[in-house]
Amino acid sequence: MGEIGDSLLRADEESFTRRPPKSTQARVRYLLSQVRTTRAVAALLGVSMRSVERYLQGTRKHPPRPIADRLEAEVRRRWQPRVRERARRRATDTGITVETRARFGYTAAPGSTDDGRVRRVTQHLPPAYAARLLEARAAGAGEAELRGIVAEGLQEIYFKDRGRRAQDLRVEFTDIDYIDIGYG
Structure with missing residues (x-):
């Protein structure tokens, strides 16, 4: 995205009434509630289903930087759609x-x-x-x-x-x- 698109995205995020989840486990749990299956979450993040299960259980807490960035971006993209629309x-x-x-x-x-x-x-x-x-x-x-x-x-x-x-x-x-x- 370019400068204006990024600025519009920041304006959307400034309207959030609550903060998005911070921990890896909470982020994966949120994505799972949105897309419903571990397979879909794994496809979004580009990891195996077993990795998603490990993140959910909390046995793996710190994903590699590219995966952590994708996880954060996917959560932010889906966070509070009604608040954004309002x-x-x-x-x-x-x-x-x-x-x-x-x-x-x-x-x-x-x-x-x-x-x-x-x-x-x-x-x-x-x-x-x-x-x-x-x-x-x-x-x-x-x-x-x-x-x-x-x-x-x-x-x-x-x-x-x-x-x-x-x-x-x-x-x-x-x-x-x-x-x-x-x-x-």
């Missing part, structure tokens, strides 16, 4: 907040500069852009499409001030240092 619905009603430091380039009327420069911007985007961004992500859009939606939102709200200035301005959103998206 947070996304709230975001489509109230909008999202984008905080970023990135290079913004411009295409504007003659006589103005088109040199890109790094800016730090924190801006609340209205519900329409939040809905478009979340729908595109749910549809499996690539990072370029997500970046285009965020760039369009920042262009209209931050740079054009909701249409009150710089009518012919087009903004390019590149070289992202960091981006943090928050729901609400």
Whole structure:
């Protein structure tokens, strides 16, 4: 996943009301409750069914790093789906907040500069852009499409001030240092 996709994932995780399980045994138990069989858990993690049984019994507590990372990722991906959905619905009603430091380039009327420069911007985007961004992500859009939606939102709200200035301005959103998206 790219920078914007990762940021949306972090925004989802910030809405958790409880922490995901920490121990290997609790994580495997949770996955087993979700997918129902040790065979399915083993397939998710890329280990044998016997390894899954050992993790469940607690006889093996520390899996190798790649397996531990997959285990954590699978648990986080499935953790509190209703809470995530409620947070996304709230975001489509109230909008999202984008905080970023990135290079913004411009295409504007003659006589103005088109040199890109790094800016730090924190801006609340209205519900329409939040809905478009979340729908595109749910549809499996690539990072370029997500970046285009965020760039369009920042262009209209931050740079054009909701249409009150710089009518012919087009903004390019590149070289992202960091981006943090928050729901609400």
